[in-house]
Amino acid sequence: MDRHRTLRLSLLAAIGGAACSASPPASSGAGEGAVVAIPTSPASATAEPPPDGEPEPAKPKRGWVSEKNGNVHRASRVTCDATIDIAACAGTERHQSCKTDADCTEHPHGKCTSGIGQVGTYCGCTYSCESDDDCGAGKACVCKGTGALRARNSVCAEASCNTDADCGGSTCGLSAYHNGCYEQVTLACRTKEDTCKSDADCGAATTRGSACVAIGAKGATPTWQCAGMSCVIGRPLVVEGEARAARPRARADWRAPLVFDTTHLCADAREAIAAHHAAIAAMEHASIASFARFSLQLLALGAPAELLAEAQNAARDEVEHARIEYAIASRIGGRIIGPDKLPEATARLATDVVSFVESLVEEGCVGETLGAAEGQEVARSVKDEGLGAALAQIAEDEARHAALAWKTLQWALDAFGPEARDAAARAFERARAMHEKDPPAGPVENEEFGVLGSRTLGALRRSALREVVAPCLRQLGLVAWS
Ligand SMILES: [Fe+2]
Ligand SMILES: [Fe+2]
Known part of the structure; x- marks a missing residue:
């Protein structure tokens, strides 16, 4: 089944090649002009990266070790500070699944904390740890303040290794990464199959929050690879390498009039699905x-009027x-959810061709x-007709x-020549590497209400790259991926 046919044809039509198919042309159909060689796979681009790690140190390393490239690995087990630097539940929060620390007994070091989630203020149990023993089998205690960890407490993380000694000459690295919806923390050995060694390999300074992280399906050995915002549909607002978005606020003026049935959702699923849609909103x-x-960048670079007009229309679509999406989140969450201020909207803007x-x-x-x-x-997977129509x-x-x-890319390649072509080639390759494996699994999967699972999403993205992006690359005279 050629499920991306309509999308492919519409994009090819936009750049003047509607008659093309998903398959490469039999002969060289690249047309005139310079052809940029895009490596067909990370493995063929360079030699495989060796397992990470500095040369063996003279002195044995202990505890959490930070390398010069920003990587952190665990040389030996250590005792962590188990205090939780999050305010205690005040009792005035909208949702309270706990009232005092005495309610938080599921794991050691529990505290009833106050927070603001995508669905409003709440009180919930936060658990910390002092050692791996607090975390159970297959997990390790990652100390607060270690590496890129954002949590304000030490956390129990999924661990396929506990220390460097488990990794046969490589290191047991800390992967702490915010995928746009939540922080994912794991410990995993660096391996020969890794496609990145550190965040610097992932263009972390310029792309949509991309980082070198450990990813693996349940039961499989994780490998380190570049990953970006995995729960984002559409164009992110990237400032200093990170996708930015407004915090939620109770306000009714950002809701479309959308009604659909949610009565059969249980409370837990309702909260998780509402949070997902609030993040998308x-x-x-x-x-x-x-x-x-984007409009300002087009103006600065001298783009034609047609592109400016379409960029303005696109901004209206996004409203x-x-x-x-705020209507969906509000409906499922059972409360009013809208956006707070977004000060990053006016952050400094790069207008050089490469950026x-x-x-x-x-x-x-x-x-x-x-x-x-x-x-x-x-849109195809949701059951409710009205909800499906809005998502469609x-x-x-x-x-x-x-x-x-x-x-716009077609115009930029014509206007700026090799500088633009080289930048495009690098960016396409980086984007492809980012999607070679499935995105990290989220806390909920519910196709009926528009939340696809990690495997479905990974397979869908790879097929769209193959069947839509690659033909468009060929149409633009860029050597496409196989
Ligand atoms: Fe969009
Ligand atoms: Fe959008």
Whole structure:
């Protein structure tokens, strides 16, 4: 089944090649002009990266060890500070699953803490740890303040190794990574199969929050690879390498009039699905800023009027997407959810050709194309007719935004020549590497309400890369991936 046919044809039409198919042309159909060689796989681009680690030190290392490249590994077990630097439940929060620390007995070192989630203020149990013994089999205690860990307490993490000694000459690395929705913390050996060694290999300074992290399906040995925001549909607002979005706030003026039945959802699923859609809503809201900034970049670089007009229209679409997603989150969560302020909207803007093309490729040509494919799948999988129609509208708009990105790339390649082509080639390869494996699994999977599972999402993204992105690359005269 050629499920991406419509999307592929619409994007090819945008760049003047509607008659193309998903397969490469029999003869060289690349047309005139320079052809950029894009490596067909990370393995063929360079020699495989060796297992991570500095040369063996003269003195034995202990505890958590930070390398110069920012990597952190665990040389030996250590005792962590188990205090939790989060305010205690005040009793005034909207949702309270605990009232005092005495209610938090499921694991050691429990505290009833106050927080603001995507669905409003709440009290919930937070658990810390002092040692691996507090965490149980297959887990390790990662001390607060270690490496990139953002949590304000020591946390029990999934661990396929406990110390470097478990890794046969390699190191037992800490992977702490925020995928756009939540922080994912694991310990895993560096291996010969890894496709990155540190965040620097993932263009962390310029891409959508990409980091070198350990990823593996349940039961499989994790490998280290670049990963970006895995729960984002559409164009993110990236400032200093991180996707930014507004915090949630109770306000009713960002809700589309959308009604659908949620009565059969249990409380736990309801909270998790509402949080997922609230995170998506915040990203859609941030996309408004992203397109406004994109318009300014187009003006600064002298783009044609047609691209400017479409960028302005896309920003208006994103207002509607945010309203739809806040309505879905509010409906499922059973309370009003909207966006707070977004001060990052006016952050300093890069207007050099390389930065512009790299972010255009990663956030637009790849990000919005995959977002459109994902949106179509989400719209198909939901059961409620009204909800499906609203999500189908988002998917249709995202396909148009993807077409705008490809048209803009075509213009940039013509206008700026080799500098733009080289930047595009690097960015496409990095984006492909990011999607070679499935994204990290989220806390909930519910296709009926638009939350796809990690495997479904990974397979969908790879097929869209193969069947939509690759033909568009060929159409632009860039040597495509096989
Ligand atoms: Fe979009
Ligand atoms: Fe959108």
